[in-house]
Amino acid sequence: MANYSGNDVAYLDFAATTPVDERVAELVLRLMRDDFANAGSRTHEMGVHAAREVSKARELVARALAASPEEVVFTSGATEASNLAILGLARANKGAARHIVTTAIEHSAVEGPIAALERDGYEVTRVAPDRRGHVSADDVLAAVREDTLLVSVMHANNETGAVQPIVAIADGLRAEPAFHVDAAQTFGRLNEDLRYPRIDLISVSGHKIYAPKGVGALVARRGDGRPPIAPIMFGGGQERGLRPGTVPVPLVAGLGLASALAEAEGAARGERCAVIRSDALDALGSLGGVFHGEGGRTLPHILSVAFPGIDSEALMVALRGVAAVSNGSACTSASYKPSHVLEAMGVDDEVLRGTIRISWSHDVADPPWHDIAGVVRMLS
Template identity: 55%
Template sequence: MTVYLDANATTPVDKRVADVVLAYLTEEYGNAGSRTHEIGHAAQTAVARARRQVAAVVDCSDDEVIFTSGATEANNIALLGLAPEGQRSERRHIVTTAIEHKAVLEPLDRLAHSGFEVDLVKPDRSGRVSPDEIASKLRKDTLAVSIMAANNETGVIQPVLEVCSLLADHPAYLHVDAAQAFGKLLPDLRHHRIDLISVSGHKVFAPKGIGALVTRKRGFRRPPLTPLLVGGGQERGLRPGTLPVALIVGLGLASELAVSEHAERQQACIAYKNEVLAGLTPLGPQIHGDPEHTLPHVVNLSLPGLDSEAVMVAWRGLLAVSNGSACTSASYEPSHVLTAMSLPEDNIRSALRLSWTHMTESVEWAEAVSRLQDLLPL
């Protein structure tokens, strides 16, 4: 049996979540927009409950949660949706980091081609961005700062709380891509200086195809977002279309479980990381990313003398791992994250990402190491 160690790409759906999703697909199948009968009302009630469950994770009001198809769509709505406000107010400057997911970098690249100026802040060798570097880029015309909560390739946790502090007296909107951190870094995402938070369901044991954008109000004013799509007016006009009730209910339950089981999941993932590092010790792994600021369920590393593609082939049928973001797995270009960290080319080329969950099965590490030792030169 292959042990799945690619949880940063996607997590398995929790059986409890799958059961409730199936029930809303086959039994409680009403349209949440149909308010004239009890079947539609039941769907509407289920969506409202899920909205509260998602809101509780980040300590926001339920009316600040907008359901989307995932974090990619949420990122696009947050960043491209702010553009008209930037044009109206003549604030066309945005600060972000060089290690963001493509779902952030590509919308910002589009804005750069339409007259916005985008500053990319690089991390240090630890994979962590300096808040001082972000502060040095701020200007009077800065419209937004976008920083991920934790990196998808290295698992390095970014200084979101420090960025909140440095923006205390600055009007820039703060957007946090929390695809890898929602339900895992609880205090970091509950700071009320964060205006916009992107959420992905399939990273937290909910189905693929569902996510959310948190649009936290400052005082009584919502972030001035312009919708990318129109037609129907659902989700406060920001994301039109019939709501996928079953998927929303699944995200709601997954969110609630992430909070109630947070401590146990963290402890299990920390223990598993210790097993991973101990198991690979004979190969002398080189860790990429500050271990003091890394999620407990992921490690990015190189194994000296071994190419990542060769390792993945050797582990086929035993371990499922990756050598980067799932969204760019078809590309053989070097990781933009590891490149931004100024790692040596050999490390970038040989880098592997191992990521797991609190439910991941144990690995026969002796077998895993033996397969790779056969690849090493004599």
């Protein structure tokens, strides 16, 4: 067990990023330092060996999602994967389908490219969540029209941990439109949902599952009658022409190994995270905290909570010597804008401004819940 900080401050921001698993780091370092050849260099044995490492990683990611290796496209992360899925689908769209269904709680990696298409004339329907942060499968399916090109729904929200009903949505869709799922927070944790064959496009992130930053994947299933995707960048033709550029062999191999480890250890990891969550609710619940996402299916390692009368910025400053937490998505935290997720949930302004996100790992030492509670009491 560890706190990952190198000092007395407990790192509790795992939804933003995870450390690299030591077993993964060992493989990555070896491929960086010793077996460093370009996987595209097929004229010598070192290049062939590098290509084998990429193929192995592709097989491991595919196996985790019951996909075929040919359906895995390596990217720089889930953001690029989502852009490729959404913009690539639009680029390949030759018909009159110019309507998109998504939710009001999507990560900026999805909302950004969809908003870009909206500016180009696409019509977008954004389904609102309930007050717990969950969208209704019926509401999503009711928004689908004859001219709908894409349905894009995140698997679990990065701020609240609320898990969305992607299987029910997939089960209710016709052969078209295409269905994209942002699985940045759930790949390696809820893979069983993601194996549903009607989910056409899945965005995967490495640095959420103890792989290095800078690597991810798009899984693009090739079912009959489903719209293809076209490249949005052009170059050397790597990754089946969908993602050009030299393949980062060490990072890709790290993602493959991290995928396999998550698959093998997922149940135990989830159980440990659930125990930590229970302890957190016990320690913080008596302080009058408002917990977002509770009462529905929620990831066991993310807790979104606000304490009445306490501003999140003030609380995070007071916690600097105790725990590293956040007040929303790390990808947009520099903008200091109110959480669009909490706004869509109808959270009032005081609670919204006071919300922090606490997230942990299966292998952390017991978090200092009582110390955190003490800081909250001091600010109350």
